[in-house]
Amino acid sequence: MQKVVPHLWFDKEAGEAAEFYTAIFPESSITGDSTMPGSPSGDGRMLTFELWNQKFWAVNAGPLFKINPSICLW
DSSP, X not given: OXXXXXXXXXXXXXXXXXXXXXXXXXXXXXXXXXXXXXXXXEEEEEEEEEXXXXXEEEEEOGGGSOOOSOOOBO
């Protein structure tokens, strides 16, 4: 059982990233796609996808936060 789900933060490219990753890894798919209206950076988008049964989240959260060395494991 997976206990940690990595979250990948994007400005606007979460959908394109999830499509790219699921296209190059066999046995992979996008499992969810939703929009968060009215976030501080505008409408946000959250996608869940799996690569070889490993779950990931990709989040469009806009430029509110700048790239830094932090990570999020949920």
